[in-house]
Amino acid sequence: MSADELSMEQIDLLLKAAVAAPSMHNTQPWRFEIDRHAINIYLDGSRALPAEDPTGRAMRIAAGAATFNLRCAAAAMGCGSWFGLMPDRYDPDLVARVVVEPINEPDRVLKQLAQEIPRRHTSREPVRPVHLAAEVRALLSKAAMTEQAELTWLPAPKVKEVLDLLVDTDLREIGDWHRRAERAHWVGGERSTDGVPSSVLGPRSAAYPSPVRDMGTSPTDQTRSRAVFEADPVLAVLSTNADTRADQVAAGLALQRMLLTATREGLKASFLNQPLEYDDLRRAVQRSTGKPGHAHMVIRFGHSTVTATTPRRPVSAFVPAHQESS
Ligand SMILES: Cc1cc2nc3c(=O)[nH]c(=O)nc-3n(C[C@H](O)[C@H](O)[C@H](O)COP(=O)(O)O)c2cc1C
Numbered sequence: 219m220s221a222d223e224l225s226m227e228q229i230d231l232l233l234k235a236a237v238a239a240p241s242m243h244n245t246q247p248w249r250f251e252i253d254r255h256a257i258n259i260y261l262d263g264s265r266a267l268p269a270e271d272p273t274g275r276a277m278r279i280a281a282g283a284a285t286f287n288l289r290c291a292a293a294a295m296g297c298g299s300w301f302g303l304m305p306d307r308y309d310p311d312l313v314a315r316v317v318v319e320p321i322n323e324p325d326r327v328l329k330q331l332a333q334e335i336p337r338r339h340t341s342r343e344p345v346r347p348v349h350l351a352a353e354v355r356a357l358l359s360k361a362a363m364t365e366q367a368e369l370t371w372l373p374a375p376k377v378k379e380v381l382d383l384l385v386d387t388d389l390r391e392i393g394d395w396h397r398r399a400e401r402a403h404w405v406g407g408e409r410s411t412d413g414v415p416s417s418v419l420g421p422r423s424a425a426y427p428s429p430v431r432d433m434g435t436s437p438t439d440q441t442r443s444r445a446v447f448e449a450d451p452v453l454a455v456l457s458t459n460a461d462t463r464a465d466q467v468a469a470g471l472a473l474q475r476m477l478l479t480a481t482r483e484g485l486k487a488s489f490l491n492q493p494l495e496y497d498d499l500r501r502a503v504q505r506s507t508g509k510p511g512h513a514h515m516v517i518r519f520g521h522s523t524v525t526a527t528t529p530r531r532p533v534s535a536f537v538p539a540h541q542e543s544s
Pocket residue numbers: 238239240241242243244275276277279280338339340341342413414431433488489490491492526527528
């Protein structure tokens with residue numbers, strides 16, 4: 219890196235890390251512009267989910283997660299990163315601006331977490347019954363808090379309440395062709411660049427409601443094999459105090475710091491976000507935490523040895539042609 223410009227190699231490393239972030243239906247709804255030693259992260263409206271994410275909240279969470287990965291990759295290359303969320307109120311698609319500069323002592327935790335980026339994957343497999351030690355729970359809560367969000371661990375009766383909300387969600391989806399068509403567009407089959415391939419859907423649950431979201435829509439996916447999932451899932455809700463666009467991006471940073479920390483602790487995570495796609499059920503999820511705030515993710519944790527990976531578009535697809543790095 220010269221004094222004030224990122225090299226092509228650095229841009230490539232930074233963006234490869236960023237795009238490994240999770241996104242709803244693996245839409246990868248971000249694009250990047252490089253400005254000397256700063257990277258601007260934008261939402262890509264062409265990859266929106268108008269039926270399931272009409273306000274763009276899930277997109278902003280994904281872009282926040284990509285921003286966090288980018289900061290980790292900067293630390294791993296010996297740089298510091300300074301960032302602003304939603305830095306231009308006249309440009310709502312500009313989610314974050316990250317300035318990357320060489321530094322004597324890069325953030326040690328971000329540098330460590332960078333190693334977990336390629337190892338983190340959403341796991342929709344049954345997990346071994348797990349007793350999460352209080353220290354691990356505290357570690358994950360602290361990770362969320364560091365990024366201005368809160369992780370609430372649900373006690374068994376509240377887990378049951380949230381699982382009941384999944385039934386409500388399923389009932390509402392019956393006959394909602396717009397949502398089903400959108401999901402069918404992004405989920406299932408073989409996929410080489412985006413979307414959720416059938417290979418990562420995991421088995422169908424033998425019991426209902428399931429602690430894993432069954433995203434399959436095609437006849438083949440709906441008849442895949444069944445398995446018994448854990449009866450007492452470990453669930454936590456990630457929330458923020460307010461629900462501005464910047465809060466939603468912050469929730470993404472918190473999500474990713476927490477997921478990479480969980481990966482480092484040998485945990486796998488999956489998401490039960492379907493009730494959060496309806497305003498009233500989202501409020502009910504937040505009520506289950508017993509705290510004020512706005513729920514962004516319902517996260518299930520566990521141990522599993524199965525690793526299922528989703529594809530990503532090449533980095534060149536995310537930057538303007540004149541800034542292409544690979
Ligand atoms: C905001 C958001 C919502 C998501 N909702 C769900 C969900 O409800 N169920 C699910 O199984 N996965 C959900 N995911 C996970 C994505 O499907 C997953 O991140 C994507 O397919 C990429 O796969 P990876 O996480 O293994 O890299 C969500 C991810 C994000 C960021």
